[in-house]
Amino acid sequence: MPNEVIVSKRFTFDSAHQLVGHKGKCANLHGHTYILEVMVKGETKCEQHGSDEGFVIDFADLKDIVKLKVLNSLDHAFLAKGDEPVIDVLKASGSKVVILGFRTTVENLAIYICRTLKNAGLPLYAVRLYETPTSWAQVMADDIRD
Numbered sequence: 001m002p003n004e005v006i007v008s009k010r011f012t013f014d015s016a017h018q019l020v021g022h023k024g025k026c027a028n029l030h031g032h033t034y035i036l037e038v039m040v041k042g043e044t045k046c047e048q049h050g051s052d053e054g055f056v057i058d059f060a061d062l063k064d065i066v067k068l069k070v071l072n073s074l075d076h077a078f079l080a081k082g083d084e085p086v087i088d089v090l091k092a093s094g095s096k097v098v099i100l101g102f103r104t105t106v107e108n109l110a111i112y113i114c115r116t117l118k119n120a121g122l123p124l125y126a127v128r129l130y131e132t133p134t135s136w137a138q139v140m141a142d143d144i145r146d
């Protein structure tokens with residue numbers, strides 16, 4: 001019998017950023033190993049003996065979507081609002097720079113990832129993004145404004 005279930009998969013990516021104007025150490029260019037938890041909600045599929053029987057989503061398919069839509073872009077990049085003075089130097093040296101247009105706080109990055117995955121058609125429930133082992137932001141897919 002189908003039932004609503006939340007399943008979650010954890011990913012990591014490494015990125016640099018700089019919070020221009022921050023009163024503390026985060027005004028420096030620095031990096032994080034982000035941990036991203038992607039939570040998907042749905043009924044378990046009931047097709048007898050099908051590949052997805054009993055799955056909300058195949059974790060392998062979830063991994064492919066998250067890699068394609070989020071990780072390939074953000075991993076090993078300088079995540080920029082666009083006004084960081086260091087951008088030109090990094091670009092000139094061939095470094096990967098992703099201009100996001102917002103201050104790259106963990107809150108804003110979580111909103112961005114949640115919106116991106118929701119727009120990709122995933123039956124998304126929430127994303128939780130850890131910036132450090134002790135600091136995270138969570139965004140519910142239903143709270144994303146278009």
Ligand SMILES: Nc1nc2c(c(=O)[nH]1)N=C([C@H](O)[C@H](O)COP(=O)(O)OP(=O)(O)OP(=O)(O)O)CN2
Pocket residue numbers: 019026104105106107131132133134135
């Ligand atoms: N609300 C937010 N506060 C801070 C953010 C943020 O994105 N949202 N970001 C930073 C810095 O980028 C950086 O993450 C430093 O955070 P902090 O938790 O202070 O890092 P520490 O390694 O010092 O944390 P521990 O307490 O050692 O785990 C700052 N604030």
Ligand SMILES: [Zn+2]
Pocket residue numbers: 017026030031032131
């Ligand atoms: Zn930081």
